[in-house]
Amino acid sequence: MSTIIDRRSSGTRSTSNQERLQRRVRARLKSAVEKMARSGSIEDLANADQPISIPTRDLHEPSFRRDLSNSSWERVLPGNKEYRRGDEINKPEGGAAGQGREGSPDGLGDDEVAIVLSADEFLDLLFDGLALPNLRKTAQGDVQAEQWRRAGFIKDGSPSRMHVGRTMRAARARRLALRAGKRRELQELEEARSKLQEEISTRIARKEDVSLEQERLKNLEEQISILARKIKAIPFIDEADLRFAHIDQQPHPITNAVMFCVMDVSGSMGEKEKDLAKRFFLLLYLFLHRHYQAVQIVFIKHHSTATECTEQAFFGAREGGGTLVSPAIMLTEDIMTKRFPPERWNVYVAQVSDGDNYFADNTVVAEHLHQLLPRLRNLFYLEVNRENASDLLQLYESIAEDYPELITARASAREDIYPLFRTLFSSEEVPNHV
Amino acid sequence: MSKFLFTDNDWTFPRLDAVTEAIAVIAAEELHLDTYPNQLEVISAEQMLDAYASIGLPVYYAHWSFGKQRAIESGQYRRGEMGLAYELVINSDPCISYLMEENTMTMQTLVIAHAAFGHNAFFKNNAFFRQWTDAEGIIDYLAFAQRYIAQCEERFGMDAVTDVLDAAHAISRNGIDRARRPRHLSAREEEQRWQERERYLEQQVLEIWRTLPPTHTPSTHSPDIFPSEPQENLLYFIEKNAPHLEGWKREILRIVRKITQYLYPQGQTKIMNEGFACFVHYHIMHSLHAKGLLTDGTLLEFYASHTAVVMQPDFDDRRYSGLNPYALGFAIFQDIKRICVAPTEEDRRWFSFAGDPDWLKHIHFAMREFRDESFVLQYLSPKVMRDFHLFSLHNKVDEATYRVSAIHDDAGYQHLREALAQQIADSSRPPDIQVISVDRWGDRQLRLKQMDQQALDLEEAQKTLGYIQELWGYDVHLDMEDQTLTAPQPRSDDEA
Numbered sequence: 001m002s003t004i005i006d007r008r009s010s011g012t013r014s015t016s017n018q019e020r021l022q023r024r025v026r027a028r029l030k031s032a033v034e035k036m037a038r039s040g041s042i043e044d045l046a047n048a049d050q051p052i053s054i055p056t057r058d059l060h061e062p063s064f065r066r067d068l069s070n071s072s073w074e075r076v077l078p079g080n081k082e083y084r085r086g087d088e089i090n091k092p093e094g095g096a097a098g099q100g101r102e103g104s105p106d107g108l109g110d111d112e113v114a115i116v117l118s119a120d121e122f123l124d125l126l127f128d129g130l131a132l133p134n135l136r137k138t139a140q141g142d143v144q145a146e147q148w149r150r151a152g153f154i155k156d157g158s159p160s161r162m163h164v165g166r167t168m169r170a171a172r173a174r175r176l177a178l179r180a181g182k183r184r185e186l187q188e189l190e191e192a193r194s195k196l197q198e199e200i201s202t203r204i205a206r207k208e209d210v211s212l213e214q215e216r217l218k219n220l221e222e223q224i225s226i227l228a229r230k231i232k233a234i235p236f237i238d239e240a241d242l243r244f245a246h247i248d249q250q251p252h253p254i255t256n257a258v259m260f261c262v263m264d265v266s267g268s269m270g271e272k273e274k275d276l277a278k279r280f281f282l283l284l285y286l287f288l289h290r291h292y293q294a295v296q297i298v299f300i301k302h303h304s305t306a307t308e309c310t311e312q313a314f315f316g317a318r319e320g321g322g323t324l325v326s327p328a329i330m331l332t333e334d335i336m337t338k339r340f341p342p343e344r345w346n347v348y349v350a351q352v353s354d355g356d357n358y359f360a361d362n363t364v365v366a367e368h369l370h371q372l373l374p375r376l377r378n379l380f381y382l383e384v385n386r387e388n389a390s391d392l393l394q395l396y397e398s399i400a401e402d403y404p405e406l407i408t409a410r411a412s413a414r415e416d417i418y419p420l421f422r423t424l425f426s427s428e429e430v431p432n433h434v
Numbered sequence: 435m436s437k438f439l440f441t442d443n444d445w446t447f448p449r450l451d452a453v454t455e456a457i458a459v460i461a462a463e464e465l466h467l468d469t470y471p472n473q474l475e476v477i478s479a480e481q482m483l484d485a486y487a488s489i490g491l492p493v494y495y496a497h498w499s500f501g502k503q504r505a506i507e508s509g510q511y512r513r514g515e516m517g518l519a520y521e522l523v524i525n526s527d528p529c530i531s532y533l534m535e536e537n538t539m540t541m542q543t544l545v546i547a548h549a550a551f552g553h554n555a556f557f558k559n560n561a562f563f564r565q566w567t568d569a570e571g572i573i574d575y576l577a578f579a580q581r582y583i584a585q586c587e588e589r590f591g592m593d594a595v596t597d598v599l600d601a602a603h604a605i606s607r608n609g610i611d612r613a614r615r616p617r618h619l620s621a622r623e624e625e626q627r628w629q630e631r632e633r634y635l636e637q638q639v640l641e642i643w644r645t646l647p648p649t650h651t652p653s654t655h656s657p658d659i660f661p662s663e664p665q666e667n668l669l670y671f672i673e674k675n676a677p678h679l680e681g682w683k684r685e686i687l688r689i690v691r692k693i694t695q696y697l698y699p700q701g702q703t704k705i706m707n708e709g710f711a712c713f714v715h716y717h718i719m720h721s722l723h724a725k726g727l728l729t730d731g732t733l734l735e736f737y738a739s740h741t742a743v744v745m746q747p748d749f750d751d752r753r754y755s756g757l758n759p760y761a762l763g764f765a766i767f768q769d770i771k772r773i774c775v776a777p778t779e780e781d782r783r784w785f786s787f788a789g790d791p792d793w794l795k796h797i798h799f800a801m802r803e804f805r806d807e808s809f810v811l812q813y814l815s816p817k818v819m820r821d822f823h824l825f826s827l828h829n830k831v832d833e834a835t836y837r838v839s840a841i842h843d844d845a846g847y848q849h850l851r852e853a854l855a856q857q858i859a860d861s862s863r864p865p866d867i868q869v870i871s872v873d874r875w876g877d878r879q880l881r882l883k884q885m886d887q888q889a890l891d892l893e894e895a896q897k898t899l900g901y902i903q904e905l906w907g908y909d910v911h912l913d914m915e916d917q918t919l920t921a922p923q924p925r926s927d928d929e930a
Contacts, residue, residue, distance in 0.1 A: 002454045002472035002550070003528070004447060008535055012480045014487060014504050020596065021501030051509070059502045062897035063604050064865045064890065071889040072830045076854040078757060079748025080825040080841055088835040089827070113502055114509040 022115065025054050026125075029115065033125040037283070037418040051114040059113060123290040130287060130425040132295075134377045134405075135257060135346050148247050157244030166243035174241055178234045186227045193220045257346040258296040259288060260332050264353035266303035267320035276384040277352040278315060279417045284350055285311075287425065298335060302328035308335065325357045325392065326364040333372050342375040349379040355390025362395050369396075373403040380424060381408045439727045443735075445539040450474065453543050457551060460721045465714060466794060467555040470529040470569060474550060477532045482522065483508050485532060489697065490522050492530060493576040495583040495689070497599050520739075523549035525557040525700070527569040540735045543728070547718040552711030559802050560706070562699045572696060574621035579689040582628075586682050598683045601901035602669065602690035607864035609669030609691045610698050628685050635681060664868040664883065668902070669694070671869050677878055678907045687905070701862050702805045709763015710801050712744060713771075716764070746822060765818050766809070770796055773815065780816055806862070811855040816847045826853045865890055867912065879909040887915065895919055 022029060032052045083089075117125070153166050200213045261281050269277070288295045299314035300306055303321040306328040328351070336347055349372075357365070373379060383393045393408060400406040409420055439456060440449050454474065461467040477485070487504035488494035520541055524530040531549040533542055557563050587595045602609075665671045672679070673687040700707070719736050722728045728736075746761040747753040773781045774793035781788040787796050800813060819842040826849065828839040840846030840853065866885040873879050880902070884890060895912060899921035903910040912919040 002451075002458070002474060004450050004454070004474045005476070006447070007475040007477045007481065007532075010481075012484050014484050014501065016496035017487065017498065017501035017504065019501075020496055020498035020592070021505065023592070024498045024596075056502075059498070060897075061499055061600070061603060062894045062901070063607055064867055064898055065894050066860075066865055067889040067891040070831060071887075072828075073860075074826055074828045074839060074853050074857070076757070076824055076826045076850060076857055077749040078746050078822045078824055079750065079754075080823040081748075083825055083838045083841055085838055085841055085843075085846060087838040089838065090835055091829075113505045115505050116508075 021059075022117075022121070025058055025115065028054055028058060029117070030125050030128060033117075033122060034418065037126055038415045051116045053112040053114050056113055120290070123286055127287050127290060127425075130291070130422065132257060132288075132292065132346070132348065132377075133425065148249055151246045151248035153243045154246040155240075155242065155244070157246065161244045161246075163243045163245045166245075167237070167241050170243055171237045171241035174238060175234055175236070179231055182227055182231050186224065186231070189220060189224050189227065193217065193224065196220065256296075256340075256344055257292065257294075257348065258298060258336075258340045259284070260298045260300060260335070260347070260349040261285075261314065262300045262302065262306075262328050262332060262349060262351040263314065263317065264303070264323060264325075264328075264356075265301045265317045265319040266323040266356065268323060268356040269354050270385075273354045273384045274317075276411055276414065276417060277382075279414065280352055280382055280411075280421065281350070282315070283418065283421045287421075296340070298332075300328055300331055300335075302331075306331040323353075323356050323358060324361050325353065326361050326368060329365055329368045329372060333368060336372075336375070346377045347375065348377050350382070351379065352382045352384060353392065355383045355386055355392045357390070357392045359391065362391060365392070366395055366399065369399055369403075369406075373399070373405050376405050379406045381406065382420070383408070383410045385412050386410065437726050438729055439543075439722070440539050440732075441729055443538040443540060443732075445537065445542045449539060450476075450533075450542060450546070453539075454546055454550070456722060456725075456727055457543070457547050457718055460718050461547075461551045461555075461714070464721060465551075465555075465717060466798070467551055467714070468558055469551060469554040470527040470558050472550045472554065473528040473530045474546065475530060475532050476535055478535050479511070482519070482532065482534055483511065485522050490524060491576055491693075492524060492526075493573065493580050495580045495599075496587075497603075498596065499603065521545040521549045523553045524572075525553075525563060525567055525569055525696075526572050529554040529557065529569070538735070540732045541739065543722070543732070544715055544719060544736055544739060548711045548715040551718065552714035553707060555714070556703075556707050556710050556801060559798075560699070560703060560805075561803055562703060562805050566699045567696050571620050575624065575692065575696075578621035578625055579693065582625075582689065583686065586686065590682065595686070597904065598686045599690070601905050602687050604898045604901040605668045605672075606690050606694045608867055609667055609694045611667045611670065628681075631681060660872050660874050661869060664870050664885070666866065666868045667691075668867065668869065668882075672902070672905050675872065676906050679905060683905070699805075702807075705759040705763040705766075705806045705858070706801065706804060706809050707763070708760045709765075709767045712740075712760055712764035713767035713797070716740065716768075748823070762818075762822070765821065766813050766815075767797060767800070769815050769818050770800055770813060772817075778817075784815060807855050807859045810858060811851060814851050814854065816842070816844075819847055819850055824850050824854070826850055860888075870913070877908060879911065880906050881911050881913065883913040884915070890914065892919065896922060 029052055032054075036052075153163060196213060196217050200210050200217065203210050203213065261284065263277050263281060265274070285297065288297060297311075299309050299311060301309055301314060301317050301319070302323075302325070303319055304324045304327070308331065309317070332349060336342065336345075340347055369379075381393070381396050383390060386393075389397070389410070393410070396406060396408050400408060407424065409424070411417055411420055439453050454472070461469065483504055485492070486507050487500045494500065520534055520537055522532040529550065531546070531554075533545055537545060557567075557569060563569075583595060583599075661671070661675075669687055669691040673684045673691065676684070679687075719728070719733065719740075723730075723733045744758070744761045744764045746758045747755075771793045773785050773788050774790050774796055777785075777788035790796065800809065804812060823842060825841040825846075826839045827836045829836050840849035842850065865888065867882050868885055869880065870883045871881045873881075882899075882902075896919055899910050899912055899919060903921035910921040
């Protein structure tokens, strides 16, 4: 007798084990992820499932084992070709086959385990503990945060959350409901009994036979006592009455936020500069997308003129020409005023440039920054690949002395970007200068 | 119309059905196999990796080590370093066999013969399995274990449960009563038992006693020895005797112990189990072909996989990784048949049953009554030793060379047999470590003693002692021949 079952559709069941494994090596996974973010291609990192190697010694499972390198043994082997009894064979140097410790019972000797992270798990580790600085509650908006909220009452829960009032109310309702019918019946029976008793007494007075009535009375009394017992048996409180206050995690809209990404795409931005800039923006983009589903992102690229563009155009940008920074600042200001009024939006600007700017433009930039900055939460200015601070950076730094919203930083190698990113977004209080 | 069960190589459910039926006839009529009802389940490669990770069990509680196992194996599989088994079979009633969906129809036929009839019959009839496992109750019990541990995680937190499981796993190999026959499992009874225990414990909490001032009565107990005899089952001993272990932790130890016990016979009968299954599939495939149910092409494909499975690389071959249980087991079972059917003069000297035409009787007897160690000692014949070119090496720690202690010749056969049996016995047994005393009226320290002479891996032993101490709650020492190991101090300081 045989049954054949197609199990293929029931899927895999390893998730719970996987989850426990990741939990165990979380610290190590995190440092591995950060290391990858420093050197590898971020696009690749964020798109594919990432295998991360964890040394097995972190996941070692000890047990009592024999140490074969340190004891005598006899072993039977197949494939003898030339040996005779009594032959002596030199032991291999450094303990090869047959020496060493007895393997683990599962027969594994590899010293690394690869743990595959999904893209989301990867990003969660990458951006663990980061948040947008200085986010303020403006008007009710789209940015979501999870919040514990009371969510009615449930029938099961931990004793500490038991709601006494609700429980007693349910108990009372149950007692009433269960009693009502019986009470009514009892009342009817009692009435019938008193009638019968009257009848008996009148019959006795008339000296008539009452044996039949006595029988009925006995019967009635029995029924009454049964009912009374039943009513008494209804418990004061029952497991079904228990009510527990329920709390639930609910998305809670708090704030509107918008991030302006401003990138210099002029001719002076070479391969390396662009790579650094894009790396920064890509991290920013992934971070905002993963953590704040509702943050708006505006992409602006500029050389001597500035344009708003799509995500694809922004990251694929390849242009040239001279550099003017002021048009980008003006465009930002313009879009902000029209679409994201600062009284209702948390506005952030992230600007990356190599600092090459037409000299006369700097004064225009300064003027506009003075207007713009008070209306922003933060402006991050990142200067890439310069040996010495540019005039533009010096200008920004001098402005930053008056405006703590302005944060400047410099990066000259790929490896700098991720740590920099972490410092920019790691706490609510950001140092003015990184 | 041809009688072939199939001519092209894609499997379909009707074909699986037809093949199973044809095999069942041969298994019953020609091999007289007594089997559990079969439940064949077709699964994907991913699911096979899942099954690997949980030692082939269809239901298992969650633990990170299974996740690690899966990560390692799926890595090897993806890199192409490891092929997946064509099948996996569970000692349960009904007997569950997993068939990989990638298999060709020929492979499915082979796998059904091998697992659903070979292993199945072995599970049902081998004395060791009959004594130690309960095929009927296991699935329910595993489901109970999974449920219970999930509940514990909910109540006491994932980390607390993981700690207990880690510790229990560390000594699970020392969680077997080798000399005693275990009781059968029943999930319902188990569930009832722990509920009763919980209820009882709750009744025992008498608030009023707590208000009494402690009385100091001098202990009148003489320092007796506890336990009265050394105990080899560490898991059981701790479960029953740890001074302060919470009830749910004891229950988890019990679960780990029960499952280890269920798996114990598998480790003791690798050679026999695989050998017998190979013997069965070999017979059945030939019989199907002889009846005209399989094409010649199918038979050739079968030979290709069969020879790959029972191949034994030489010791100096790059592929060598120990004796192949499939190869050795298959060779011995085939040899038992040969000794019956076509005995040589040598066989008559070695085996009293040589020449008895009823070979099936002897195959059945061998399959039922032995385990690897005794099987090799009883049936490993000179011919098989010659075919495998077996020889034995003796290693002494303080000598610069290995010595060849025996080869496959008249002077060596007996020695080889014994050496191999000993080797099997050693590798299937953990180091013999037993509880010898508990200082019950003093500081409650637990003393273990190593009862065999073989050197222990000290670093491992130290860590394992740490786990034991975590469960026991007081100091733990391990006496060895030349030194005493003490568990590392608990990490309570930095946790406080």
